Amino acid sequence: MTARNATAAVIGAGDFIGAAIARKFAREGFSVFAGRRNGDKLAPLVADIEKAGGKVSARSLDARQEADIAAFLHEADRHAPLEVCIFNPGANVNFPLLETTERVFRKVWEMACYGGFLTGREAARLMLPRGKGTILFTGATASLRGGKGYAAFASAKFGLRAVAQSMARELGPQNIHVAHLIIDAGVDTAFVRERIKERGGDPNTLSPDTLMEPESVADAYWYLHSQPRDGWTHELDLRPYGETW
Amino acid sequence: MTARNATAAVIGAGDFIGAAIARKFAREGFSVFAGRRNGDKLAPLVADIEKAGGKVSARSLDARQEADIAAFLHEADRHAPLEVCIFNPGANVNFPLLETTERVFRKVWEMACYGGFLTGREAARLMLPRGKGTILFTGATASLRGGKGYAAFASAKFGLRAVAQSMARELGPQNIHVAHLIIDAGVDTAFVRERIKERGGDPNTLSPDTLMEPESVADAYWYLHSQPRDGWTHELDLRPYGETW
Amino acid sequence: MTARNATAAVIGAGDFIGAAIARKFAREGFSVFAGRRNGDKLAPLVADIEKAGGKVSARSLDARQEADIAAFLHEADRHAPLEVCIFNPGANVNFPLLETTERVFRKVWEMACYGGFLTGREAARLMLPRGKGTILFTGATASLRGGKGYAAFASAKFGLRAVAQSMARELGPQNIHVAHLIIDAGVDTAFVRERIKERGGDPNTLSPDTLMEPESVADAYWYLHSQPRDGWTHELDLRPYGETW
Amino acid sequence: MTARNATAAVIGAGDFIGAAIARKFAREGFSVFAGRRNGDKLAPLVADIEKAGGKVSARSLDARQEADIAAFLHEADRHAPLEVCIFNPGANVNFPLLETTERVFRKVWEMACYGGFLTGREAARLMLPRGKGTILFTGATASLRGGKGYAAFASAKFGLRAVAQSMARELGPQNIHVAHLIIDAGVDTAFVRERIKERGGDPNTLSPDTLMEPESVADAYWYLHSQPRDGWTHELDLRPYGETW
Numbered sequence: 001m002t003a004r005n006a007t008a009a010v011i012g013a014g015d016f017i018g019a020a021i022a023r024k025f026a027r028e029g030f031s032v033f034a035g036r037r038n039g040d041k042l043a044p045l046v047a048d049i050e051k052a053g054g055k056v057s058a059r060s061l062d063a064r065q066e067a068d069i070a071a072f073l074h075e076a077d078r079h080a081p082l083e084v085c086i087f088n089p090g091a092n093v094n095f096p097l098l099e100t101t102e103r104v105f106r107k108v109w110e111m112a113c114y115g116g117f118l119t120g121r122e123a124a125r126l127m128l129p130r131g132k133g134t135i136l137f138t139g140a141t142a143s144l145r146g147g148k149g150y151a152a153f154a155s156a157k158f159g160l161r162a163v164a165q166s167m168a169r170e171l172g173p174q175n176i177h178v179a180h181l182i183i184d185a186g187v188d189t190a191f192v193r194e195r196i197k198e199r200g201g202d203p204n205t206l207s208p209d210t211l212m213e214p215e216s217v218a219d220a221y222w223y224l225h226s227q228p229r230d231g232w233t234h235e236l237d238l239r240p241y242g243e244t245w
Numbered sequence: 246m247t248a249r250n251a252t253a254a255v256i257g258a259g260d261f262i263g264a265a266i267a268r269k270f271a272r273e274g275f276s277v278f279a280g281r282r283n284g285d286k287l288a289p290l291v292a293d294i295e296k297a298g299g300k301v302s303a304r305s306l307d308a309r310q311e312a313d314i315a316a317f318l319h320e321a322d323r324h325a326p327l328e329v330c331i332f333n334p335g336a337n338v339n340f341p342l343l344e345t346t347e348r349v350f351r352k353v354w355e356m357a358c359y360g361g362f363l364t365g366r367e368a369a370r371l372m373l374p375r376g377k378g379t380i381l382f383t384g385a386t387a388s389l390r391g392g393k394g395y396a397a398f399a400s401a402k403f404g405l406r407a408v409a410q411s412m413a414r415e416l417g418p419q420n421i422h423v424a425h426l427i428i429d430a431g432v433d434t435a436f437v438r439e440r441i442k443e444r445g446g447d448p449n450t451l452s453p454d455t456l457m458e459p460e461s462v463a464d465a466y467w468y469l470h471s472q473p474r475d476g477w478t479h480e481l482d483l484r485p486y487g488e489t490w
Numbered sequence: 491m492t493a494r495n496a497t498a499a500v501i502g503a504g505d506f507i508g509a510a511i512a513r514k515f516a517r518e519g520f521s522v523f524a525g526r527r528n529g530d531k532l533a534p535l536v537a538d539i540e541k542a543g544g545k546v547s548a549r550s551l552d553a554r555q556e557a558d559i560a561a562f563l564h565e566a567d568r569h570a571p572l573e574v575c576i577f578n579p580g581a582n583v584n585f586p587l588l589e590t591t592e593r594v595f596r597k598v599w600e601m602a603c604y605g606g607f608l609t610g611r612e613a614a615r616l617m618l619p620r621g622k623g624t625i626l627f628t629g630a631t632a633s634l635r636g637g638k639g640y641a642a643f644a645s646a647k648f649g650l651r652a653v654a655q656s657m658a659r660e661l662g663p664q665n666i667h668v669a670h671l672i673i674d675a676g677v678d679t680a681f682v683r684e685r686i687k688e689r690g691g692d693p694n695t696l697s698p699d700t701l702m703e704p705e706s707v708a709d710a711y712w713y714l715h716s717q718p719r720d721g722w723t724h725e726l727d728l729r730p731y732g733e734t735w
Numbered sequence: 736m737t738a739r740n741a742t743a744a745v746i747g748a749g750d751f752i753g754a755a756i757a758r759k760f761a762r763e764g765f766s767v768f769a770g771r772r773n774g775d776k777l778a779p780l781v782a783d784i785e786k787a788g789g790k791v792s793a794r795s796l797d798a799r800q801e802a803d804i805a806a807f808l809h810e811a812d813r814h815a816p817l818e819v820c821i822f823n824p825g826a827n828v829n830f831p832l833l834e835t836t837e838r839v840f841r842k843v844w845e846m847a848c849y850g851g852f853l854t855g856r857e858a859a860r861l862m863l864p865r866g867k868g869t870i871l872f873t874g875a876t877a878s879l880r881g882g883k884g885y886a887a888f889a890s891a892k893f894g895l896r897a898v899a900q901s902m903a904r905e906l907g908p909q910n911i912h913v914a915h916l917i918i919d920a921g922v923d924t925a926f927v928r929e930r931i932k933e934r935g936g937d938p939n940t941l942s943p944d945t946l947m948e949p950e951s952v953a954d955a956y957w958y959l960h961s962q963p964r965d966g967w968t969h970e971l972d973l974r975p976y977g978e979t980w
Binding site: 592604611615636637639653655 | 886896
Binding site: 216 | 965
């Protein structure tokens with residue numbers, strides 16, 4: 001591993017995709033800044049990365065607070081130039097329309113869309129003076145389809161996709177690569193395994209490669225960051241080979 | 246005009262599309278409930294409709310307030326059964342990314358997306374017990390494309406489109422028609438004429454039918470409401486014949 | 491019914507949607523030119539329209555033959571100015587990939603896409619000198635989604651949609667309205683009822699309005715033709731209220 | 736370079752993208768089978784690959800002929816198991832609608848869509864018994880948008896995209912990765928440089944990285960082939976950083 005004088009910030013560094021992304025960029029020599037609501041939960045990730053010889057800083061942050069996001073990214077950038085910024089918080093909920101409270105609708109939007117806007121804008125503010133950077137947003141099936149019961153989640157995810165497009169069109173010509181990944185299937189997380197059980201399935205007897213490994217997803221983030229600027233991807237989808245779509 | 250025992254509510258009854266929709270449904274015999282931020286500005290619309298023999302009630306409401314929306318729709322429904330509900334507030338703004346404040350981003354979303362969710366949900370609450378109704382949302386070019394400078398507006402409009410889709414999938418089988426109109430061009434409004442001037446054009450020398458008349462747009466809302474339930478449209482676009490797209 | 495000095499041509503005037511469109515435009519006073527592979531099968535449609543006081547000419551034509559299409563439309567136009575042209579042939583097939591022969595792939599394309607191109611182009615050739623006309627294309631779910639087993643059908647339907655878009659962008663500013671309808675559900679046809687039986691259902695016990703009536707679909711074609719040119723729709727979808735999508 | 740017992744076939748191995756893909760897969764140890772209309776033009780590519788120590792076979796083939804495609808792929812597969820198959824022929828033309836002859840419309844479709852169907856199907860026939868393989872299709876801006884003058888090209892490209900989707904849905908669960916790349920900008924080819932001149936530009940004074948290098952595009956094909964099967968991408972777009980879209 002060759003250390004780089006560069007930081008990769010991950011907002012929404014949860015136990016699965018977010019953590020895998022953090023490990024990947026750390027392995028590639030980035031100083032990683034990992035943020036999530038409860039920063040204490042980042043201890044295992046920090047241990048993992050440091051054991052492998054990587055550099056990582058863990059912070060508690062509320063992705064719905066402009067001040068938190070700005071402070072986190074500015075600190076990261078003081079540590080070493082912010083080259084990569086990834087926005088990954090999840091907020092997947094499903095409620096019948098009449099049971100979708102204004103509080104849920106607003107909170108899901110704040111976490112999944114508003115926080116993404118703030119993150120992208122603050123990252124751009126730091127990257128633009130250097131004319132260089134990568135900003136990546138995690139999308140989902142619900143980024144493209146407003147399914148039954150998903151008024152809150154799909155609305156936020158559609159909104160985040162618009163943010164990504166708008167930023168890409170403005171920042172691309174300034175050499176900042178903005179991309180949006182459609183994670184169109186279940187990643188192998190505790191949440192997904194629980195939902196499989198709820199539907200009467202047994203997640204332990206799934207065929208191999210039926211759920212996406214967080215590491216495979218993280219590789220796609222790395223690929224997007226690695227693309228030469230004469231051929232940038234703005235959007236790609238990801239799903240396991242056996243998925244029905 | 247045959248009066249119906251039915252109400253059509255228009256939230257965002259602005260001077261142009263919203264007013265034309267209100268006039269159209271009034272002409273078709275509906276009692277119209279028209280709401281906008283400053284209800285005093287509805288006086289000319291009320292005069293128009295009443296002069297033509299129609300029925301209309303004007304109210305001030307803040308489409309970003311759950312209580313306002315609920316009170317408005319419940320009052321409309323007590324007046325006569327709420328059969329049609331139209332969400333039409335505009336919030337078209339364009340800012341460079343770094344100048345898009347969190348306040349603007351939030352406010353645009355509250356007006357154009359959150360208010361739409363609340364409106365649709367409260368309308369559904371009133372319509373579902375009767376198993377009948379039409380809910381229509383006004384979209385824009387920015388509902389499909391996150392253009393440069395449109396992070397706030399496109400994000401809100403994408404989000405509203407997801408709300409419309411999600412509601413349509415849940416409410417359709419319960420006989421409530423939810424549709425979304427993509428207004429993909431300039432309607433003949435003061436705002437659009439001003440923007441034409443800013444770009445060096447003269448809105449008074451435009452070819453005929455180059456801008457959409459609000460009445461033409463209103464006819465599309467009426468058409469959607471009039472469709473038999475064995476053939477419902479969820480989404481259609483509207484633009485003048487000469488528009489480049 | 492007021493007779494008009496205008497012709498509406500329907501290519502693919504099958505027993506269901508195509509026939510309903512022909513009846514609708516005849517009722518609205520158009521001279522209808524109805525064409526299908528085996529023109530003899532048009533006898534009941536002709537009888538229907540004439541009984542109702544309408545005017546109709548039935549012709550055999552092969553929508554895969556440039557000469558047939560041109561001759562049909564030119565004859566229609568000599569009869570009275572061609573104002574409306576509708577392309578409606580169906581070619582819905584589903585085969586596993588390895589069983590999709592080159593013959594099937596080509597034939598489905600010729601019927602559903604190539605014929606549509608020829609129809610639209612020849613209609614435009616007749617309409618452009620008068621600066622007026624409407625050209626409508628029938629699409630399907632497969633216009634937007636390449637489902638399993640639909641390589642041939644979806645490919646042709648995607649292709650037809652591109653033709654419609656390209657024509658709309660070129661012809662719109664010349665006052666020719668080109669639109670594309672996504673028929674996203676089963677219309678009440680013998681073919682659809684047969685497929686319901688194959689899946690173990692009983693089409694005679696379906697809930698009312700579960701299948702689209704051809705007349706409801708035809709009304710959407712009429713609506714598109716009737717739109718004023720300051721507010722044209724290029725694409726709309728149609729499905730019954732209870733449809734899952 | 737470690738030689739593999741595996742063949743990568745490139746149909747439409749033109750001077751730019753196709754050749755770059757061939758070189759890339761040869762460098763990665765594949766035996767490459769390169770086909771184009773006039774196989775003699777492949778001599779420089781063959782020299783390049785062999786000089787670098789790679790293995791390549793060049794063939795003349797007409798991608799519009801089922802027999803040619805089948806013979807080419809079967810020969811490739813006898814040489815070493817066919818693991819990768821790439822369909823890349825271009826057919827970019829722009830004609831006003833009335834000047835788009837049926838011959839052009841048909842020919843463009845045969846080259847850009849029908850040939851893709853045949854290629855994908857024959858590749859699948861060879862790959863399915865081994866339960867392994869990658870099939871990649873080259874798309875373009877016109878795969879998503881039917882622009883003015885593009886009735887023929889966009890129709891074919893839309894059609895090819897449907898083929899790719901349909902194949903992906905059927906073949907994915909059988910462990911064959913089917914993907915579609917949207918090349919949404921000018922690649923650095925003689926054709927594109929000529930078009931820049933026609934518009935009055937000077938392709939020699941373009942900013943660096945304004946046109947895509949074929950090698951950058953080829954890397955995306957390699958990336959798609961390299962994805963683990965628990966996280967496959969079906970579609971991604973590619974454009975240079977400065978592109979307006």
